[in-house]
Amino acid sequence: MAHDIYWVREGRVLFVNYKEHQTVATVCACLDDMASYLDGVDHPIFLLINWLEVTEVDKDALTANRGHRTYSHPMAARGVLVGFDPLEAFQNEVTSVKTRGNKNTIYFKTVPEALDYLKTVLEMA
Numbered sequence: 001m002a003h004d005i006y007w008v009r010e011g012r013v014l015f016v017n018y019k020e021h022q023t024v025a026t027v028c029a030c031l032d033d034m035a036s037y038l039d040g041v042d043h044p045i046f047l048l049i050n051w052l053e054v055t056e057v058d059k060d061a062l063t064a065n066r067g068h069r070t071y072s073h074p075m076a077a078r079g080v081l082v083g084f085d086p087l088e089a090f091q092n093e094v095t096s097v098k099t100r101g102n103k104n105t106i107y108f109k110t111v112p113e114a115l116d117y118l119k120t121v122l123e124m125a
Helices: 024-039 086-100 111-124
Strands: 003-009 013-022 045-057 076-082 105-108
Touching: 003 024, 013 024, 024 045, 045 111, 076 086, 076 111, 086 105, 105 111
Parallel strands: 013 045, 045 076, 076 105
Antiparallel strands: 003 013
């Protein structure tokens, strides 16, 4: 499987770890699994998305799933993304904003940086 998904903080932060070669189909499969988790909560959550273990990305993998319901799911409070290069971040932003209608993502270079951000946000909540 080209991804893992599990709770970092139950009901608050879902960790999504993309791995290996990402294609349109593998990205869609991960988005489907994220949607299942989002369907199972009754309040918006953070999605901590790690892209650091991706070894290869097909040309259209990040843009072909525009319109997927995960991008506009009402239980997706914010995407906290790690390890996207500038082109991948741009492609993800276009896909997300075109689907959702607004920006709900923030980017970090490392998982510890993203976790520090989430810790601060969750302490304020």
